[in-house]
Amino acid sequence: MTRQRSRRAFLGAVGGGGLIGLAGCLGGDETVTVLSAGSLATAFEDHVGPAFESETAFSIEGEYYGSNAVMGMVTDGTRNPDVVVSADATLLRDRLVGDHTDWDLTFASNKLGLSYEPETVFGEALQAGQPWYELLADAAARTVAISDPEVDPLGYRAWQAFGLAEREHGLNGFRETVWDRVAREPEEPQLLAGVESGARAGAVVYHNMAVDHDLPFEPFPPAYNFADPDRKDHYASASYTFEDGTTVEGRPILYNATVLDRADAPAAGRRLVTFLAEHPELLETAGLAVPESLPRATGTPPEGIPT
Incomplete structure (x- = not known):
């Protein structure tokens, strides 16, 4: 139909x-x-x-x-x-x-990925085809922002995606490394403001947020962009534990x-x-x-x- x-x-x-x-x-x-x-x-x-x-x-x-x-x-x-x-x-x-x-x-x-400012070293390398995870692992602190995982699914999906990417690409210690470097934005609607102002090179966002701001978007692969309902069991293998001890599994x-x-x-x-x-x-x-x-x-x- x-x-x-x-x-x-x-x-x-x-x-x-x-x-x-x-x-x-x-x-x-x-x-x-x-x-x-x-x-x-x-x-x-x-x-x-x-x-x-x-x-x-x-x-x-x-x-x-x-x-x-x-x-x-x-x-x-x-x-x-x-x-x-x-x-x-x-x-x-x-x-x-x-x-x-x-x-x-x-x-x-929706789908998860990176929105970025193309006129930055990070953005130029991403557009040239360098893997996002290599760029993020080498980026200076606070170059890329995520949403606060304690208040926002976008934030805890970033944690889950980093863990799935670590497994997908054989990146030992990747999630912990980048988690210590990303900036955390408590207000999701303001997440891309730093990218637009030039204060940050990119942010982990949903596709529609990049569209909202007329910024480029690099989607994560289906293995960790949380857009494929047929991969729900795979997504569920990643989880985030809140400060109060409750845990949420990954899902589409x-x-x-x-x-x-x-x-x-x-x-x-x-x-x-x-x-x-x-x-x-x-x-x-x-x-x-x-x-x-x-x-x-x-x-x-x-x-x-x-x-």
């Missing part, structure tokens, strides 16, 4: 009544509050948000942090958004499903969203989640991937959410 036919079937299923019912529940000037993974800040603000408002007349009010931090804000009551979006689908399910919601929708994927990059049980605007929130499923072209323009297997719901989704 082609993606086009799959999307048409989905729209036919939800268009007959579910979305009409939702539209009737929405107020005239409603705002949907979104607490999202930081890697989707530009996707929501520049792509999804304007299109959603144009189609529905309802605006998005977004806040963007590392996904682990996002889950903590929800569970401790610091934030009460309508919609929560995670860059690690399992993280959202483990932390929110049961106590804060009973469903989620997986809607996009999947974005998911849910509407909280305590949402102030639940109907508008569900309309936004459905909108994400309806418009893969917006997500792909923003640099994300939407494979044929998506969208896909888990749990007990409400009417209008694809299952």
Whole structure:
């Protein structure tokens, strides 16, 4: 089945009544509050948000942090958004499903790699074909940045990727060496600011983040870019242990969203989640991937959410 036919079937299923019912529940000037993974800040603000408002007349009010931090804000009551979006689908399910919601929708994927400033020694060597791991092992401290692994899946995926690369390329001690040299950026949306300013040569990011900043992107090989669902068992052989002692295994990059049980605007929130499923072209323009297997719901989704 082609993606086009799959999307048409989905729209036919939800268009007959579910979305009409939702539209009737929405107020005239409603705002949907979104607490999202930081890697989707530009996707929501520049792509999804304007299109959603144009189609529905309802605006998005977004806040963007590392996904682990996002889950903590929800569970401790610091934030009460309508919609929560995670860059690690399992993280959202483990932390929110049961106590804060009973469903989620997986809607996009991504790949991990290096974004870089081409007019640096590091960037020029990377473009010339020198392996990234050789460059990173020889780079001066803080030449390349990663996200904080304690608050962000992008950060702990960097640790996992370094470990998988060490095995893949026979690089004894590689992960520990580079871990001591990379800079850690606590705010994911600011991760590439240092590359743009010239303060750093590169950063470990998702593909869409490089697209956001119009910077070159060197994807990691499938063995450690976390983009291949058929390699899930291989990815799971790498793990990261948080400071509190909990451990997270590597897994394919999947974005998911849910509407909280305590949402102030639940109907508008569900309309936004459905909108994400309806418009893969917006997500792909923003640099994300939407494979044929998506969208896909888990749990007990409400009417209008694809299952």
